[in-house]
Amino acid sequence: MISISIIEDNNFYRELLVRVLKEKHFLKIYGVYSSAEEAIQELPANAPDIAIVDIKLKLKSGIELIETVKPYLANTQFLMCSGFQNDENIFNALKAGASGYIMKGSTEEEIQNAIIELHNGGSPMSPYIARKVINLLHRKKTSDNNLGLSSRELEVLSLLSRGLLYKEISDQLNISANTVKNHCKNIYKRLHVQNKIEAINKFSNYNLQAYAS
Template structure:
């Protein structure tokens, strides 16, 4: 069985690196590439692949948004989310959104290939530590962090606020109107029961959301 892989990542060097790695396997072939969110959504919907390697952060539309839209089309899609983020929060969000696996971009090559093969056979891959956290979070006595109540886009805005980017710059970066970004900020403050940006910055630092 030849496993057909679609790579969606906005960094050409990373895509080229993945292609070189996968070219060394006899049963995996790269059948397509996408360079941003809308491109990834179009090519994933077009089909012709078995496993998609989808970057969490991409311009135009982030990987989580792409994932959710694709899952609405066909819940049987096998998607491996790739990210530079190590924190469990991102992994949990992607798994809950329908991803079959989540790996950081510095994962060992043999693990990447093994996970691709597992997904191609209809399986899933969840790190043992992450699986434990998922079970804990689903428990009746679990404590939900404030930022866990935010939508994916609200979390993006929160992090950009935390690094000192103005609302105008955020609107340009996320391709949103300034009014929409202001609305997101208001929702974030309300959901997290905070009054100003300084409190948001402190929260992000304390919870190491930017690492």
């Protein structure tokens, strides 16, 4: 038996969801809320297995709802509900802690399947959103991710980012510690930074954030 709570401000769609989910014997409606504020009050004490959250709520958005309430609901999964396939907010909702979503135009069967998939440890989502998530993984290794650094400098920077000392890096690369030091100085110059950590950050920011948000 999967317990489900619904947070949806639109009366019509909320009732529709309730009706569709009541049909299935293995689903149990736990709580029904018409605003994020109401849900924030009630959810922590009444944790469902799955919370279906409309992404566009009145005062607070569904994303804010998840962010505030998630720390208290370790065992609840959030299923976002959006009107549009390619809503940018769906991606942000997934980042905030949602695990999947359904569209408002979905059929009864699709909604039920999404819930089952979610409960089985899957993440139902459209290919468009999936790509945005995947792009975070790729981190642009392909093209100009070197920031003007030479391959040797990238090598040194990579070892630096593991927390190795100059001596340890020089042993690994079979060069002198002075040379490592020298590479670092050049790296700092090119990245316009003053120390290891800033260099590492600049590097990983470039690799990660190009695709983020």
